[in-house]
Amino acid sequence: MNIAFEKQTGLDAHQEDRARAVRDELRDAIVDRRLAPGTKLSEAEVGTLFDVSRTVVRGALQMLAFEGLIHSERNKGAFVANPSPEEARQIFDSRRLIERGVIAAAAERMTADDFASLRQHLKEEERLRNDRGTRARREEIKASGDFHLMLADMAGNAILRKFMNELIARSSLVIALYGRTGISSCGRDEHADIINALEARDVEKANALMMHHIAHIEADLDLRSAETLSLREALQL
Template identity: 70%
Template sequence: MSLKVTSHRQLDQNQEDRARAIRDALRDAIVDRRLAPGTKLSEAEVGTLFDVSRTVVRDALQMLAFEGLVRTERNRGAFVSNPSTEEARQVFASRRLIEAGIIAAAAERLTPADIALFREQLHEEERHRNERGASARRAEIKASGDFHLLLARVAGNAVLGKFMDELVARSSLVIALYGRTGVSSCGHDEHGDILDALEKGDIARATHLMMHHIDHIEADLDLALSETRTLKDALAL
């Protein structure tokens, strides 16, 4: 009897692990702008691509829906979220509120080792910025978001970190839908200026620079729509 229970639990864990792996793959494709807002995520197609049941796919899509990256419609299925202009404004308004707190918390915990990690991150951003091609642009956007996630991690608040993870993902979705330039929208030196202020312990300046930085990202938005790609092409499976 106990063996059957254990086997059932192992099966459930395997399904959950598969669902999370699919969630991560779809999430990366959305955040990296390989899946455009409005793209239909067919349970049957995703199941075929990953060789899993529809139940596992449904669990993965529910995780993404909880994060706000996917919306589900009755009798129609699941789609990559297509945020309205008001929702886009709310995303950046939320970032202003949360990232001000992250700056203050990170400033109190910042170590020389953290500074070194940030410098490596800035170098990665610069490398992708100097490369050409769509893949390089996606890599730059991801690297830019990683700077903000690293700040949240240094701040040491797991709840804020989770919020930032979701907000950065939603920001990437908004940029995919409304971004004019198709790049990260981060000024070439803005992250570096924020880090310099933090390293000097100037929280007020670092906070001011972060607010200006978020304003800059939001100012690059318009109503231009992205090109839609197929699910298979976006996942490169």
């Protein structure tokens, strides 16, 4: 476990809820794959790295377990989730369902400001796409997910927003695991097209575009490696 942040980030910024801070750091590390699936997250080790007690670490791990990002077994410990192809399918099926609802709700509520901030975000995505290096790739994955989360925000339903948060995080993990080209599939201006359709208040079209978008992401996955993964799971989990 070669995490190199210690307490550089806002971990000790406000001394509020350190468990949440640790969770956020771990989640980022998992989502952009600095922590490989299957990695054991030892309470003592994590605690040492973040300079907090095991009590705090346990809180953070419990939260991550709820989000499905780690998998913890009693008396065994917590491990970074290693989603099976079947789980991957379920995640994307769920996304199709929920993003449909997000589009429908957002279409009725979005303001000019919303479109402006989405377009601002698009520029950022574009910039990252042209950058090179693994760091840019990681940020690109995160930015791509953030687009969907911004839409969920604009839908104005806190529950759907929470569900999306979980689904996006787990999607990133799946893409990291099974992605062929990384995220180039997310590449072309599909996000922009969705925004345009929404601005035209064409819900049908926005929906169709979103479904295509998700289908593209899923098509970039190589879910055949089922056996390989079951094996890995059997061996190290």
